[in-house]
Amino acid sequence: MRATSKDRIMVWGIIALALFTTGTLYGINSLASAGSDHLKTFSSYYELLSFLQKNTAQARLYYASPFFDMITSFPVFSKEFSAMTQGSGDRGSEYSTTNIQVEGVDEADLVKMDGEYIYIVSHSTVYIAKAFPPGDAKILATIEAGNVDNVGLYISGNKLVILGDQYRWYLDYYSGGDWSMEKVGGSGFVPCYPNTVIAKVYDVSDKSAPVLVRDLSINGTVSGSRMMGDYVYVVVQQPAMGYIEDMVVLPVIMDNNSTKTVQPNEVSYSDVPSLYYNFVTILAVNTANDSAPPTYETILTSISSVMHVSQNNMYLTVPKYPVHIMTMGSLVGDKGGESSEERQKTLIYRISLNGEDISVEADGSVYGLVHDQFSMDEYNGNFRMATTEWTRDGTINNLYVLNPKLEVMGSLEGLAPGESIYSARFMGDRCYLVTFRQIDPFYVIDVSNPTAPKVLGYLKIPGFSSYLHPYDGEHIIGVGMEGSGVKLSLFDATNVSAPVEVAKFNFNATWSYTEVNNDHRAFLFDKAKALLVLPVSLSMPAGDRWVYWQGAAVFSTTLENGFQLKGTVTHQDGASGGGDISIRRSLYIGNVLYTVSGAKVKMNDLWSLLPMGELLLSAGNGGTMK
Secondary structure (H helix, E strand, O other), X not given: OOOOHHHHHHHHHHHHHXXXXXXXXXXXXXXXXXXXXXXXXXXXXXXXXXXXHHHHHHHHHHHOOOOHHHHHOOOOOOEOOOOXXXXXXXXXXXXXXEEOOOOOOEOOXXXXXXXXEEEEEEOOEEEEEEOOOHHHOXXXXXXXXXXXXXXXXXXXXXXXXXXXXXXXXXXXXXXXXXXOOHHHOOOOEEEOOOOEEEXXXXXXXXXXXXXXXXXXXXXXXEXXXXXXXXXXXEXXXXXXXXXXXXXXXXXXXXXXXXXXXXXXXXXXXXXXXXXXXXXXXEEEEXXXXXXXXXXXXXXXXXXXXXXXXXXXXXXXXXXXXXXXXXXXXXXXXXXXXOOHHHOOEEEEEEEEEEOOEEEEEEEEEEEOEEOEHHHEEEEOOEEEEXXXXXXXXXXXXXXXXEOOOOOEEXXXXXXXXXXXXEEEEEEOXXXXXXXXXXXXXXXXXXXXXXXXXXXXXXXXXXXXXXXXXXXXXXXEEEEEEEOOEEEEEEEEOOOOOOOEEEEEEEOOOOEEEOHHHOOHHHOEEEOOOOEXXXXXXXXXXXXXXXXXXXXXXXXXXXXXXXXXXXXXXXXOOOOOOOOXXXXXXXXEEOOEEEEEOOOEEEEEEOOOOOXXXXXXXXXXXXXXXX
């Protein structure tokens, strides 16, 4: 049966809203809290199709309400934030690496460095350059990623991995031979599913001549990824129903010349209604063995948002909204009197990771929605997470400790009514939490007893911190905003009952912003070097006009002296080479500071900040040294 034009537009409008919402993907899902023994698999394609048809139809009855739009407008946060790892090698110097959350669990980024060479994404081009020593810096090779968005890199030994999303669009054609524009909102273009995730592995033993050794793709979009050892783990999600009505689009994995379709009996699911379903597939790709086929696990669920990965497990989260939008006059979940199924929840899946062996081992749920990856943590075999829950009376915040079966062991609910979580950091037996509405309560929470977490103390100051980074075991660096400007804070939690802000720094500008507020990988910190670097955008009036400046702010950061601005580096001065001159990342090798934008790599002395040269990124000429 062919769908009508109106039906197709409506369906793809819903999917487009879900897929293209920044960071967090909005989802409405009705899965109940359950152990992994509640997960089933399908016996056939027709059982899978029947399940989707029956349950999506049932779910539409729940959501046929004018309050549906209001409930889905509540924010679901999903910033993927994370702590600095630092490497050293026999390349002659110590060097910085991507700012990650869990030691040994790498995260994809725009820039990767191995102590001698640097790998950079600029638009759709990947550059390989010799970076150290700076006098020998030069572009060695370029790789065209093609029509790919959200490109991220991994480097492991002599293997370079390029990940990204390849979106496909086509002009909708209607019977009668006419190309209709107005029926698809004026553009004439609608998304053509399946979109494709690409994962290309290059042998870069010869940096000047990278060789493509694995070309892998799967229908869908990247939800997240991590790398441990030789294995890259990629989470891919796609709508389960295709553009053509009554058609299931199963995940199809293409690896070089082989093709593998995920079969219905390989799909895990829970037997509950949902407004729409997605296949979430976790791929394990062996970068050391080019002939080893990727392994995978696929789950049928709503749209996965934030993920946390430890050295042994991946935790996928799925927002779950109340099934009954209106019950006894209530609009959303009311902690005070409604049943558990009428409160916002987050569903969690625990997937065991051990090289190529991946398996779904547990699932469970907690009340509220997850802010970002730092709101979650694995410690001593238990899983800890902080959530914000919207109720009829406003927001509350919760903290939970779950055992390996994802059963709740202990909880702290109703924290900071009316506030929302803006940042969190678990460190050993403590959790540091920042909530915000008008002021910035910085909480110190004791989680040493997993069955009874408790607040030890808190501090209220203006502004908020959107990213927390460990300085040491009892001191935390906060990056956030105060008014319309960037604020750095240094918190001392030595006295857990009375934490204090021992230092702060505000930029002297009318308006300022840092990418660290949205992306932890833009943050560079090294305690031993007392070094802190972050990209900053500033704007201020100058007579009858406004002046805009963008660059990297370099600080000396110590407990004794707080934040001391050493100087700045910008790519705006004498900008050439084309492309984007906004600094996105900062790294160092030895005593050389590298700042990277889409147009160039600039090298400065780490201590004096005197210029040492720059590399212009130009896909047309392969890059030049200046």
